[in-house]
Amino acid sequence: MEYEPVIGLEVHVEINSRSKVFCACLNNFHSPPNSNVCPVCLGMPGVLPVLNVAMVDASMAVGLALNCTISRWSKMDRKHYFYPDLAKSYQISQYDLPLCHDGYLDIEVDGASKRVGITRAHMEEDTARNTHTIGGGISGVDFNRCGVPLLEIVTEPDIFSADEAFAYLTALKQILEYLNVSDCNMEEGSLRAEPNISVRPKGSTTLGVKTEVKNVASFSGVRKAIEFEIKRQVKALDSGEAVVQETRGWDADRGITVSQRVKESAHDYRYFPDPDLMPVVVDDAWEERIRQSLPELPQARKRRFREDLDLSEYDAGVVGMTKDLADYFDAAVVAGAPAKQAANWITGEILATLAERKSDITACKMKPEALASMIGLIGDGTISGTIAKELLPDLIESGGDPKAIVEERGLVQISDSAELEELAQAIIRDHPGPAQEFRDGNKKAIGFLVGQAMKATKGKGNPKLINQILTDALSQE
Amino acid sequence: MAKITLEDVDYVAGLAHLTLNPETREAMARDLGSILEYIDQLERLDTSGVEPMMHVLDVTNVYREDTVGESLSQEDAFKNAPKTDGEYFLVPKILDGE
Amino acid sequence: MSAELFRLSAHETTARIRSGDTNAREVTESYLAHIESVEPKVDAYLDVWREPARARAEAIDAAIAAGQNPGPLAGVPVAIKDNLCTREGRTTCASKMLENFESPYDATVVEKLDAAGAVLLGKLNLDEFAMGSTNENSAVKVTRNPWDSDRVPGGSSGGAAACLAANEAAFTLGSDTGGSIRLPASFCGCLGMKPTYGRVSRYGLVAFASSLDQIGPFTKDAEDLALILAAIAGKDPRDATSADLPVPDYSSTMRDGVSGSRIGLPKEYFTDALDGEVGKQVDAALQALKGEGAELVEISLPHTEYAIAVYYIICTAEASSNLARFDGVRYGYRHPDAASVEDLYRLSKSEGFGLEVQRRILLGTYVLSSGYYDAYYLKAQKARGLLRRDFDEAFTRCDVIATPTSPTTAYKFGEKMDDPLQMYLGDIFTTSANLAGIPGLSMPCGLASNGMPVGLQLLGKPFDEAALIRTAYAYEKSGAPTLGPAPLG
Ligand SMILES: [Mg+2]
Ligand SMILES: [Zn+2]
Numbered sequence A: 001m002e003y004e005p006v007i008g009l010e011v012h013v014e015i016n017s018r019s020k021v022f023c024a025c026l027n028n029f030h031s032p033p034n035s036n037v038c039p040v041c042l043g044m045p046g047v048l049p050v051l052n053v054a055m056v057d058a059s060m061a062v063g064l065a066l067n068c069t070i071s072r073w074s075k076m077d078r079k080h081y082f083y084p085d086l087a088k089s090y091q092i093s094q095y096d097l098p099l100c101h102d103g104y105l106d107i108e109v110d111g112a113s114k115r116v117g118i119t120r121a122h123m124e125e126d127t128a129r130n131t132h133t134i135g136g137g138i139s140g141v142d143f144n145r146c147g148v149p150l151l152e153i154v155t156e157p158d159i160f161s162a163d164e165a166f167a168y169l170t171a172l173k174q175i176l177e178y179l180n181v182s183d184c185n186m187e188e189g190s191l192r193a194e195p196n197i198s199v200r201p202k203g204s205t206t207l208g209v210k211t212e213v214k215n216v217a218s219f220s221g222v223r224k225a226i227e228f229e230i231k232r233q234v235k236a237l238d239s240g241e242a243v244v245q246e247t248r249g250w251d252a253d254r255g256i257t258v259s260q261r262v263k264e265s266a267h268d269y270r271y272f273p274d275p276d277l278m279p280v281v282v283d284d285a286w287e288e289r290i291r292q293s294l295p296e297l298p299q300a301r302k303r304r305f306r307e308d309l310d311l312s313e314y315d316a317g318v319v320g321m322t323k324d325l326a327d328y329f330d331a332a333v334v335a336g337a338p339a340k341q342a343a344n345w346i347t348g349e350i351l352a353t354l355a356e357r358k359s360d361i362t363a364c365k366m367k368p369e370a371l372a373s374m375i376g377l378i379g380d381g382t383i384s385g386t387i388a389k390e391l392l393p394d395l396i397e398s399g400g401d402p403k404a405i406v407e408e409r410g411l412v413q414i415s416d417s418a419e420l421e422e423l424a425q426a427i428i429r430d431h432p433g434p435a436q437e438f439r440d441g442n443k444k445a446i447g448f449l450v451g452q453a454m455k456a457t458k459g460k461g462n463p464k465l466i467n468q469i470l471t472d473a474l475s476q477e
Numbered sequence B: 001m002a003k004i005t006l007e008d009v010d011y012v013a014g015l016a017h018l019t020l021n022p023e024t025r026e027a028m029a030r031d032l033g034s035i036l037e038y039i040d041q042l043e044r045l046d047t048s049g050v051e052p053m054m055h056v057l058d059v060t061n062v063y064r065e066d067t068v069g070e071s072l073s074q075e076d077a078f079k080n081a082p083k084t085d086g087e088y089f090l091v092p093k094i095l096d097g098e
Numbered sequence C: 001m002s003a004e005l006f007r008l009s010a011h012e013t014t015a016r017i018r019s020g021d022t023n024a025r026e027v028t029e030s031y032l033a034h035i036e037s038v039e040p041k042v043d044a045y046l047d048v049w050r051e052p053a054r055a056r057a058e059a060i061d062a063a064i065a066a067g068q069n070p071g072p073l074a075g076v077p078v079a080i081k082d083n084l085c086t087r088e089g090r091t092t093c094a095s096k097m098l099e100n101f102e103s104p105y106d107a108t109v110v111e112k113l114d115a116a117g118a119v120l121l122g123k124l125n126l127d128e129f130a131m132g133s134t135n136e137n138s139a140v141k142v143t144r145n146p147w148d149s150d151r152v153p154g155g156s157s158g159g160a161a162a163c164l165a166a167n168e169a170a171f172t173l174g175s176d177t178g179g180s181i182r183l184p185a186s187f188c189g190c191l192g193m194k195p196t197y198g199r200v201s202r203y204g205l206v207a208f209a210s211s212l213d214q215i216g217p218f219t220k221d222a223e224d225l226a227l228i229l230a231a232i233a234g235k236d237p238r239d240a241t242s243a244d245l246p247v248p249d250y251s252s253t254m255r256d257g258v259s260g261s262r263i264g265l266p267k268e269y270f271t272d273a274l275d276g277e278v279g280k281q282v283d284a285a286l287q288a289l290k291g292e293g294a295e296l297v298e299i300s301l302p303h304t305e306y307a308i309a310v311y312y313i314i315c316t317a318e319a320s321s322n323l324a325r326f327d328g329v330r331y332g333y334r335h336p337d338a339a340s341v342e343d344l345y346r347l348s349k350s351e352g353f354g355l356e357v358q359r360r361i362l363l364g365t366y367v368l369s370s371g372y373y374d375a376y377y378l379k380a381q382k383a384r385g386l387l388r389r390d391f392d393e394a395f396t397r398c399d400v401i402a403t404p405t406s407p408t409t410a411y412k413f414g415e416k417m418d419d420p421l422q423m424y425l426g427d428i429f430t431t432s433a434n435l436a437g438i439p440g441l442s443m444p445c446g447l448a449s450n451g452m453p454v455g456l457q458l459l460g461k462p463f464d465e466a467a468l469i470r471t472a473y474a475y476e477k478s479g480a481p482t483l484g485p486a487p488l489g
Helices: A053-065 A162-179 A219-238 A284-293 A298-307 A313-319 A323-334 A339-356 A368-379 A385-398 A402-408 A417-430 A432-439 A443-456 A463-476 B006-015 B022-044 B074-078 C010-018 C024-042 C050-065 C108-115 C158-165 C182-188 C222-232 C250-256 C276-291 C304-325 C341-352 C355-368 C374-394 C420-425 C431-436 C465-477
Strands: A003-014 A077-080 A090-093 A100-109 A112-125 A129-135 A138-142 A149-155 A191-201 A211-214 A246-251 A256-260 B089-092 C045-048 C077-081 C119-124 C171-176 C191-194 C214-219 C262-266 C295-299 C400-404 C440-447 C453-460
Touching: A003 A162, A003 A219, A053 A100, A053 A112, A053 A149, A053 A162, A053 A284, A077 C304, A090 A112, A090 C304, A100 A162, A112 A162, A162 A191, A162 A219, A162 A298, A191 A219, A211 A219, A211 A256, A219 A246, A219 A256, A298 A313, A298 A323, A313 A323, A313 A339, A323 A339, A323 A368, A339 A368, A339 A385, A368 A385, A368 A402, A385 A402, A417 A432, A417 A443, A417 A463, A432 A443, A432 A463, A443 A463, B006 B022, B006 C355, B022 C304, B022 C355, B022 C374, B022 C420, B089 C341, C010 C024, C010 C050, C010 C222, C024 C045, C024 C050, C024 C077, C024 C119, C045 C158, C050 C119, C077 C108, C077 C158, C108 C119, C108 C222, C119 C158, C158 C171, C158 C182, C158 C214, C171 C191, C171 C222, C182 C191, C182 C440, C182 C453, C191 C222, C191 C465, C214 C222, C222 C250, C222 C465, C250 C465, C262 C276, C276 C295, C276 C400, C276 C440, C276 C453, C276 C465, C304 C355, C304 C374, C304 C420, C304 C431, C355 C374, C374 C431, C400 C465, C440 C465, C453 C465
Parallel strands: A211 A246, C077 C119, C077 C171, C262 C295, C262 C400
Antiparallel strands: A003 A149, A003 A191, A077 A090, A100 A112, A112 A149, A129 A138, A138 B089, A191 A211, A246 A256, C045 C119, C171 C214, C191 C214, C191 C440, C400 C453, C440 C453
């Protein structure tokens, strides 16, 4: 039988507020174990939570970016289960009235656009981290992460392949980065994706039994886990076995999912409204304030780059990949750089240079204004592209004004005809072979001669002028 | 509504992660049964159209600003810990999915 | 040294310290000596902080000598229920679970007492985790009623009531979830107030039922209620449920009298179930208030019969959640044999919690569990709305409501322990105020023929504690019989 997979995604995003969600402890992944803890996040007797307003603001921003409806009235609930990483043995979360609901995210897969429904995005608190490396049959618990604000984003079962899941996660991460609400670091756990997967006979409209996969540490891991799970379920059904509704862990080393047996009663979460926290009531003014604060989002920006600035699909995609890069590009254009050329420099030399150094645009010391200025120097014939390329690593590393540097280092292009004519004669004399080829009608041979002339001037010769002078000289003979 | 069986008590004790000894288990079934029987008089009360009262105070939107305050010293954080290595709170090894 | 300084009220004590008539150290010594003599018979304290109290008293005296104002409670000795977190000593909730717990922080009320210049004498016994009406559920010891050592002091703030009745502190603080201040106040013949929910910060009060718990004072007279409530009330940024309202100057409105004030008598509270002796004393108190110019009006609180059912659903549901955190990982009792995480929870909780606590955890877990939530918890929340509406309507016809605090006087030890339901029904007059969130106080109004104090309960509009204090003060000044010191005081 032919099957089709149906996939939903639950993504947990740690919000990068300064302090935790219900207490004033520092929200920082890199602190020593149990140093960012207080009576509140340790769940000491007698303590009370107070909601961090930055969490509500950030959650609303994400909700709006995902086209969600923002609840006018929502509340915090307690979700009960026992686990050593849960200080109070309940997690403060949102149950039946999430802050954000009924949104969507448009993604692109193989050039086609597709809409993934967002069921809800709700506020909750992160749990502590357990470490199993202590040995001696003992685990350790670090409560630094306990109480870090966490936004859970849940999709509709609208995803039908591992590639679509990957595209959704990529697009979601891009938005979160644009909003600057999270570090989005999967290795550090600030972004965690848990797919649920079922398969059903092709054409069927009812959903099959689903499994949920946890412990996936990368987007490509999610893709692999989904692919594995689809194959596993299809194989089970084909051999007449039933798929069991369960949580499975992703074993990245072995590339398989493994059943995590969980007692049935562990899922009786006994939700009820947290009496310690007051309802979250959002009026039009608050929602509008957040809406106004949203940056131009990736899709809109990419569209503008293509339509208004005439970039290619590819260039618009690369330049708009991160907000920092897109901001850089926009600033260069504002500073006077022609968009197309600015995009070429960024997608080409600049990103390549940064990639070599394993850094990104935020580490680039060359200001967007400097890029614009450098492109201007090429445009007005002050320097050649070759010189510009040579200058670039220094500019990226140390910054500075390109014009001043060009002058200081004597890199101004040679456009003196007399000097270049003398040089042309010498080149023709030294390379009789290619010169003769040109005379015999192979016009392409001029390229070699120009190259030699550029080499002789250490890149400073004006290549256009050299070309002209060489052509004239060979034609006049 | 309610007649509490020993199985009910076991289920609830399981949820609450309590172990009851045999006598307590029976006493609890009896006590919970009679209390719930008393509570069941609520069935007589018509609450249709009544909003559940989650808070007696009619107050909304109580927040703290996103500022960092002091955390506990390691000494205070571990002062009451039954088992610690000075870096972590220690528990018996946690198994996958437990 | 004046031998009987421990008999003074809080306002008299601080006035005499300020006037230089005595000093904080002398007052503290007087209490410590009195504790030494009566505590063996009362057993109200779980821990007496002798040296810290002396040092604190000396610091207060030094501040006064230096011309500073140490606050409105300067030098007044206070003791607090041991479910209020203190950096000093331990905070045990009278439970094996927390027998060694040293709080790394002070409750907001403790900070406020410090800021007001009070001298903390120590921590008081209670029913384990404030669950009980007799103090017999303490895992540590049995506190006795200073009026009759064969009788319970009431609960759950039994230690706080007995301590005050025995003059072992100038005032005490307790907590009231369903009557846990008012009931023991009535049993022990002292004043006890549960403020409006949200009036006093709960930060640092070990939670029993978060939507019902309030901290409040036990005092020797109405004037002390005014003084102490003003010192501990107010918005606390650490408690989102504390009300952002100004705290009135209760001491100045206290003397306004009750002339023209309407006192509502709910017909549902004055029934045959009421002990005749209790009814008689309460009637006499009402007549005394009438004599002061108050008007007595009959009112109805029609959903009263459901209060206990609603209360035991909500309080146990919240308790099952609040007590889930005691797992032996970060603090608290940890069973030595736990070899797995599951064992760690099960063994630690089963050994660390007493039976009544376990009973309430089970009941609360049951009413929240899948399939029962709507029938119990949600239904109770709705009924709670109806109970509140009863009061809102009643308060259109009266300013204050008066009832007995308890249908009976203090029980004998063991009398109610076998049947938890009978014990729960003893809270019949007190739980409604917690469900509705309104303020209530209990004040002594004479003795029954068994020699035990009877309590008059006054209930007020939300945040109108001033009316309750004014009424209590008018009663005290009416010339109606007040209680002498308890035999063990
Ligand atoms: Mg979640
Ligand atoms: Zn904290």
